[in-house]
Amino acid sequence: MDFTVQDIIELLKNKQYKQLRATLAEMYPYEIAELFNSLSNEYVPLAFRLLPKELAAETFVEMDSDAQELLIKSFSDSELKEVIEELYIDDAVDIVEEMPANVVRRMLSQATPEMRRNINEILKYPELSAGSIMTTELVELKSFMSAGEAITRIRRTGVDKETINTCYVTAGDRKLIGVISLRTLILAEEDSIVADLMETNVLSVNTLEDREIAADMFNKYNIIALPVVDNESRLVGIITVDDAMEVMEEEVTEDIEKMAAIVPGDKPYLKTGVFETWLRRIPWLLLLMISATFTGSIINSFEKALTALPVLISFIPMLMDTGGNAGGQASVTVIRSLAIGDIEMSDILRVVWKELRTAFICGITLAAVGYGKILLVDNMIMGMGVSQMEALVVCITIFITVLCAKLVGCTLPILAKKIGLDPAVMASPFITTIVDAISLAIFFALSMLILL
Amino acid sequence: MDFTVQDIIELLKNKQYKQLRATLAEMYPYEIAELFNSLSNEYVPLAFRLLPKELAAETFVEMDSDAQELLIKSFSDSELKEVIEELYIDDAVDIVEEMPANVVRRMLSQATPEMRRNINEILKYPELSAGSIMTTELVELKSFMSAGEAITRIRRTGVDKETINTCYVTAGDRKLIGVISLRTLILAEEDSIVADLMETNVLSVNTLEDREIAADMFNKYNIIALPVVDNESRLVGIITVDDAMEVMEEEVTEDIEKMAAIVPGDKPYLKTGVFETWLRRIPWLLLLMISATFTGSIINSFEKALTALPVLISFIPMLMDTGGNAGGQASVTVIRSLAIGDIEMSDILRVVWKELRTAFICGITLAAVGYGKILLVDNMIMGMGVSQMEALVVCITIFITVLCAKLVGCTLPILAKKIGLDPAVMASPFITTIVDAISLAIFFALSMLILL
Numbered sequence: 047m048d049f050t051v052q053d054i055i056e057l058l059k060n061k062q063y064k065q066l067r068a069t070l071a072e073m074y075p076y077e078i079a080e081l082f083n084s085l086s087n088e089y090v091p092l093a094f095r096l097l098p099k100e101l102a103a104e105t106f107v108e109m110d111s112d113a114q115e116l117l118i119k120s121f122s123d124s125e126l127k128e129v130i131e132e133l134y135i136d137d138a139v140d141i142v143e144e145m146p147a148n149v150v151r152r153m154l155s156q157a158t159p160e161m162r163r164n165i166n167e168i169l170k171y172p173e174l175s176a177g178s179i180m181t182t183e184l185v186e187l188k189s190f191m192s193a194g195e196a197i198t199r200i201r202r203t204g205v206d207k208e209t210i211n212t213c214y215v216t217a218g219d220r221k222l223i224g225v226i227s228l229r230t231l232i233l234a235e236e237d238s239i240v241a242d243l244m245e246t247n248v249l250s251v252n253t254l255e256d257r258e259i260a261a262d263m264f265n266k267y268n269i270i271a272l273p274v275v276d277n278e279s280r281l282v283g284i285i286t287v288d289d290a291m292e293v294m295e296e297e298v299t300e301d302i303e304k305m306a307a308i309v310p311g312d313k314p315y316l317k318t319g320v321f322e323t324w325l326r327r328i329p330w331l332l333l334l335m336i337s338a339t340f341t342g343s344i345i346n347s348f349e350k351a352l353t354a355l356p357v358l359i360s361f362i363p364m365l366m367d368t369g370g371n372a373g374g375q376a377s378v379t380v381i382r383s384l385a386i387g388d389i390e391m392s393d394i395l396r397v398v399w400k401e402l403r404t405a406f407i408c409g410i411t412l413a414a415v416g417y418g419k420i421l422l423v424d425n426m427i428m429g430m431g432v433s434q435m436e437a438l439v440v441c442i443t444i445f446i447t448v449l450c451a452k453l454v455g456c457t458l459p460i461l462a463k464k465i466g467l468d469p470a471v472m473a474s475p476f477i478t479t480i481v482d483a484i485s486l487a488i489f490f491a492l493s494m495l496i497l498l
Numbered sequence: 499m500d501f502t503v504q505d506i507i508e509l510l511k512n513k514q515y516k517q518l519r520a521t522l523a524e525m526y527p528y529e530i531a532e533l534f535n536s537l538s539n540e541y542v543p544l545a546f547r548l549l550p551k552e553l554a555a556e557t558f559v560e561m562d563s564d565a566q567e568l569l570i571k572s573f574s575d576s577e578l579k580e581v582i583e584e585l586y587i588d589d590a591v592d593i594v595e596e597m598p599a600n601v602v603r604r605m606l607s608q609a610t611p612e613m614r615r616n617i618n619e620i621l622k623y624p625e626l627s628a629g630s631i632m633t634t635e636l637v638e639l640k641s642f643m644s645a646g647e648a649i650t651r652i653r654r655t656g657v658d659k660e661t662i663n664t665c666y667v668t669a670g671d672r673k674l675i676g677v678i679s680l681r682t683l684i685l686a687e688e689d690s691i692v693a694d695l696m697e698t699n700v701l702s703v704n705t706l707e708d709r710e711i712a713a714d715m716f717n718k719y720n721i722i723a724l725p726v727v728d729n730e731s732r733l734v735g736i737i738t739v740d741d742a743m744e745v746m747e748e749e750v751t752e753d754i755e756k757m758a759a760i761v762p763g764d765k766p767y768l769k770t771g772v773f774e775t776w777l778r779r780i781p782w783l784l785l786l787m788i789s790a791t792f793t794g795s796i797i798n799s800f801e802k803a804l805t806a807l808p809v810l811i812s813f814i815p816m817l818m819d820t821g822g823n824a825g826g827q828a829s830v831t832v833i834r835s836l837a838i839g840d841i842e843m844s845d846i847l848r849v850v851w852k853e854l855r856t857a858f859i860c861g862i863t864l865a866a867v868g869y870g871k872i873l874l875v876d877n878m879i880m881g882m883g884v885s886q887m888e889a890l891v892v893c894i895t896i897f898i899t900v901l902c903a904k905l906v907g908c909t910l911p912i913l914a915k916k917i918g919l920d921p922a923v924m925a926s927p928f929i930t931t932i933v934d935a936i937s938l939a940i941f942f943a944l945s946m947l948i949l950l
Contacts, residue, residue: 201684228681264743265744287743308827320859323856327860338819343882349812356804359797363818367818371782371783372779374758374759375759386751388767396768400768404779411783415788419788
């Protein structure tokens with residue numbers, strides 16, 4: 047962006063509206079929205095009014111909900127009407143969902159009856175369903191039309207459709223019977239019939255399908271629009287690729303949050319209040335803190351060994367961390383592979399076998415390096431005076447811990463999925479808590495066995 | 499998929515090729531590829547030959563590289579030629595990059611001279627650059643054409659272009675001067691001039707730009723194709739949205755792997771050999787194991803306190819885990835927010851302030867619950883006999899640890915980005931190692947201060 051917030055404020059202050067309008071007109075909605083988001087509230091409505099009608103609506107869609115609310119409140123009814131008329135249904139729905147009731151009422155009162163009907167139509171679908179992210183503005187064709195007629199129809203009705211690149215062929219009862227791309231129509235002979243040109247094996251999702259599944263289909267099947275049908279396979283709307291990409295991004299964020307022991311939310315970080323942030327983080331913190339009691343009790347039950355061999359205590363962090371990291375690597379790899387379909391539940395044995403072998407050489411490496419480190423660093427440099435036997439116990443523990451950690455790490459996510467839980471929950475924090483207990487149990491058992 | 503591998507094998511065995519061909523013809527390339535991937539090698543070439551020409555090429559693109567190599571080797575030159583002719587340049591390049599040299603040589607020898615030139619053209623761009631994922635098959639228009647002429651040109655040349663939904667307007671020297679959608683052309687008057695219809699403020703990337711930056715632009719600007727230009731801003735190709743989505747998915751996987759202390763690779767999990775998996779996991783495991791020495795030395799230096807108050811030892815895991823989890827939550831949230839542009843480096847103070855307040859109430863909650871847990875569970879149930887004072891020390895430690903953990907967790911990723919490192923590296927494993935040391939230092943310092 048070659049244009050800074052300062053420049054804009056300058057131009058606004060000096061009332062150089064003409065120049066400002068010219069500059070804004072050359073920018074992309076996304077850039078203008080970014081600019082407005084960082085502009086202090088008093089200036090936004092003024093600057094917004096300088097935008098050409100269509101660009102204004104496109105920019106409005108890109109702004110964050112606070113700024114949108116601010117603007118709507120500053121709009122006259124006619125201004126609001128103008129913006130709403132330019133919006134695509136699915137964008138309008140997104141905005142309506144974010145606004146407080148009174149603002150929504152005002153928005154709907156300014157929308158055309160048809161748009162109001164469409165918005166309410168989409169609003170009634172469950173929050174994370176395919177229906178909730180679709181738009182109802184699509185080009186519908188009939189199978190008996192010729193390519194020429196179809197194009198004429200597109201020319202007549204296409205202006206306010208979200209996409210005309212893909213058109214949908216329906217029977218009398220709006221049953222979806224085919225899909226045809228504008229490309230096919232353009233490249234076909236004028237008089238060839240849609241029925242012969244269209245793809246009859248139509249990919250579609252049910253309105254109530256999970257939006258994530260719908261979004262994933264875009265990547266799998268390389269499509270730029272996906273029709274949404276009701277239980278009678280009647281065409282009710284389409285999902286466009288831009289919305290699919292947004293869903294993918296949100297779903298990834300959700301997965302990553304779950305992997306970090308956070309309860310996913312739907313607001314961007316800086317827009318989430320401290321209390322809500324706390325609410326999303328504290329449950330797992332509490333749960334994991336309390337489960338650590340178990341690990342503690344293990345230490346407790348081996349108190350004798352520890353007081354007899356105090357030097358062992360100093361290896362506890364290293365053993366716990368190594369186990370946690372080794373397990374985390376396995377679990378996160380498996381979670382992601384499950385998410386992008388690289389592995390299925392049925393692959394569990396292949397996964398275990400691969401992890402076992404990987405764990406084996408990882409364990410050997412870590413044990414060997416660990417042994418050298420104890421002799422060189424801990425003893426020679428830090429003079430901790432760790433005996434050969436003690437060092438051996440530590441290293442055997444490392445080896446067994448890594449084996450267990452990788453095994454637990456790779457199996458739990460798959461098992462979680464098997465019983466219908468979200469694999470993402472079985473990531474590092476959870477795995478670590480389990481592996482801690484295992485590693486310490488092994489450590490002390492070996493100590494008693496070999497050292498006492 | 500209503501059609502199983504068994505069914506296919508049956509049909510193949512019984513030589514019911516006609517029926518098999520009919521069934522396959524009704525499936526999507528992605529589905530057929532999935533099917534073939536799980537089909538034993540001997541059957542794949544036979545089944546593949548049953549596919550109609552175009553579907554065959556589309557399926558070939560979707561198959562994994564082993565299966566592709568197998569097929570190419572089974573192809574006659576003419577069969578190979580047929581498939582290659584149907585491929586889009588960017589898909590052909592993807593395949594060539596995966597194949598061993600001798601296969602590549604054979605592929606290129608069967609490609610048309612022009613295709614060979616195009617493939618080599620794209621191959622010369624660096625691996626992760628925008629140029630490496632572009633296609634050179636695009637529709638080029640001239641600004642003086644009328645909408646009608648433009649459409650005629652598209653009809654004449656569009657057949658073998660990857661997309662005709664967006665067309666690019668170039669000057670004599672191939673300089674990119676505008677972009678125009680097929681939609682605009684269709685909806686415009688036949689005799690209106692491209693120069694008046696086209697968008698002159700063209701979004702484009704340089705061939706050498708990072709492919710991740712190119713991919714992100716699709717989401718930001720809601721585009722379905724992005725022109726790629728050289729240093730003289732001459733049009734050399736376009737990136738289509740399907741390739742952008744693939745890049746996004748790969749980049750997310752990379753980030754997630756980094757967050758889990760794994761060195762990112764480019765092969766799917768089950769296709770990665772054990773040795774390579776080891777190679778990608780061992781560096782961080784070693785580094786973190788050795789850094790844990792520091793934490794160990796802290797314990798060591800407080801040995802006196804521990805032998806005097808052995809019960810304290812049993813709280814070490816709980817303190818370490820809670821610190822690690824609290825810090826991990828903060829770091830992962832910040833890393834993801836940076837990745838999707840929810841926060842900038844300049845937001846660091848707002849981030850710190852939010853995390854401080856969140857950490858404060860998280861710390862209070864955990865300390866309070868921890869205190870109750872010690873009295874109820876540890877003492878009454880498990881009879882550990884923790885004194886009031888010891889419990890107090892543990893809880894104060896929890897509180898301070900959470901404060902430090904969140905602070906470290908939210909600042910390190912931002913600082914990493916500031917000095918040009920990848921923030922994703924500053925995730926749980928790394929943070930945990932640091933926070934472990936902090937929490938134990940606090941713990942023992944307080945113990946000495948209050949309890950001895």
